[in-house]
Amino acid sequence: MTEPTDFELLELATPYALDAVTDDERAAIDRRVSAASGAVAQAFHTEVRAVRETMSVVATSTALEPPEHLRARVMAVATSKRKFPWRTALLTAAAAVVIGLSAVSVGLALRPAPTPSTAEQVFAAPDVHTVSSQMPGGGNATFIFSREKNAGVLVMNDVPKPTIGTVYQMWLINDLGPESAGTMDAQAVSSSTTAVLPDLRNSNALAFTVEPGTGSTKPTPPIIAKLALT
Amino acid sequence: MTMGERLCYGSMTRSPQVDALAALLHRVADQDADAFATFYDHTRARVFGLVTRVVRDQGYSEETTQEVYLQVWQNASNFNPAAGSAMAWLLTLAHRRAVDRVRAEQSARQRDSRYGSATAEPAADVVADSAVIRDERRRVADCLDSLTDTQRESIELAYYGGLTYTQVSERLSANLATIKSRMRDGLRTLRNCLGAT
Numbered sequence: 001m002t003e004p005t006d007f008e009l010l011e012l013a014t015p016y017a018l019d020a021v022t023d024d025e026r027a028a029i030d031r032r033v034s035a036a037s038g039a040v041a042q043a044f045h046t047e048v049r050a051v052r053e054t055m056s057v058v059a060t061s062t063a064l065e066p067p068e069h070l071r072a073r074v075m076a077v078a079t080s081k082r083k084f085p086w087r088t089a090l091l092t093a094a095a096a097v098v099i100g101l102s103a104v105s106v107g108l109a110l111r112p113a114p115t116p117s118t119a120e121q122v123f124a125a126p127d128v129h130t131v132s133s134q135m136p137g138g139g140n141a142t143f144i145f146s147r148e149k150n151a152g153v154l155v156m157n158d159v160p161k162p163t164i165g166t167v168y169q170m171w172l173i174n175d176l177g178p179e180s181a182g183t184m185d186a187q188a189v190s191s192s193t194t195a196v197l198p199d200l201r202n203s204n205a206l207a208f209t210v211e212p213g214t215g216s217t218k219p220t221p222p223i224i225a226k227l228a229l230t
Numbered sequence: 231m232t233m234g235e236r237l238c239y240g241s242m243t244r245s246p247q248v249d250a251l252a253a254l255l256h257r258v259a260d261q262d263a264d265a266f267a268t269f270y271d272h273t274r275a276r277v278f279g280l281v282t283r284v285v286r287d288q289g290y291s292e293e294t295t296q297e298v299y300l301q302v303w304q305n306a307s308n309f310n311p312a313a314g315s316a317m318a319w320l321l322t323l324a325h326r327r328a329v330d331r332v333r334a335e336q337s338a339r340q341r342d343s344r345y346g347s348a349t350a351e352p353a354a355d356v357v358a359d360s361a362v363i364r365d366e367r368r369r370v371a372d373c374l375d376s377l378t379d380t381q382r383e384s385i386e387l388a389y390y391g392g393l394t395y396t397q398v399s400e401r402l403s404a405n406l407a408t409i410k411s412r413m414r415d416g417l418r419t420l421r422n423c424l425g426a427t
Contacts, residue, residue: 014414015395019329020388049314054421055325055389056276056318061370064279070292074270077296078303079263123296157267192267
């Protein structure tokens with residue numbers, strides 16, 4: 001049986017599904033749907049769903065290719081919420097042991113921290129810069145950095161894993177020479193790899209080499225890619 | 231008879247593409263970065279296009295799109311395939327964020343006594359990547375053409391202009407019941423047109 005008030009509620013399903021209601025109206029409608037009979041609630045949800053499916057098809061008519069740099073930002077912001085910078089790899093390993101002791105806490109540990117991550121701070125910085133380079137073995141590296149925040153986010157897409165027994169090593173180069181900024185082994189490199197570099201020092205370039213074993217104290221030539229940080 | 235019984239809608243969301251997106255979302259929920267990248271590549275044009283149509287500012291559209299995908303990364307486990315398609319779930323998130331953004335801007339403008347027109351404008355620079363998309367786009371355009379002018383106007387002011395149905399009724403000097411029926415009937419026409427493949 002459909003009451004007049006139920007009819008009125010069902011009439012709101014379309015504006016609700018189109019987001020054509022205020023936040024207060026939306027909350028009030030949600031409360032009314034929760035309190036409504038099962039049949040009315042179901043009818044409401046069916047209408048909302050149908051409108052949303054329809055508009056998702058209509059969205060082909062407004063499709064618009066986003067700028068290329070947005071991809072790196074989206075990947076970096078998202079994956080930085082989970083992955084950890086290489087520099088803290090040992091710390092992470094230690095934390096993993098602690099988390100492992102309490103399986104229940106894993107889900108909570110993966111939730112984002114309430115304070116903005118370094119990556120988010122970099123992206124929000126007024127002086128944010130993006131530099132990009134093709135990698136010789138395929139794929140590309142994009143570095144998004146801020147001098148003000150003294151940090152950067154490296155995003156590598158489709159870069160092949162280093163061969164067995166070698167690692168990729170990053171070097172921050174300043175007037176005094178190169179300083180290691182971390183290494184990546186085959187396990188660390190996926191088709192979309194993200195890393196946060198929390199200290200840029202006075203560097204003017206970020207360079208990459210292939211190093212034997214677990215990395216070197218000085219870069220072994222050749223430098224396979226170099227991003228100018230200007 | 232309730233609305234729900236009258237409405238039935240069918241085959242238009244049952245494409246392999248949709249199932250593939252749902253499977254990807256499932257992997258994204260497990261924090262699979264590769265699946266997330268693929269999901270982005272399959273959906274970015276629709277999300278960015280819709281957001282841009284509503285927000286109408288390049289910088290804000292990029293920010294909003296970034297927020298949408300962050301929400302996807304963090305809340306992919308909320309996606310329930312039984313409640314709708316992955317694309318509809320995603321575009322619902324995207325539209326809501328875009329509307330929130332536009333309303334925040336509008337209320338800021340109102341405070342400055344510089345209330346701008348929110349009339350929907352056609353999207354510029356639309357890029358069609360493939361014949362399939364061009365074909366789909368033509369089909370959608372034909373279906374949009376099958377609406378009456380008043381139906382289309384009401385839906386566009388709300389959906390692309392970010393207006394509430396009350397604001398739409400004020401803008402068009404029509405009563406609330408009229409606006410609600412135009413929206414409902416327009417959507418029903420669209421649905422039947424798009425679903426009848």
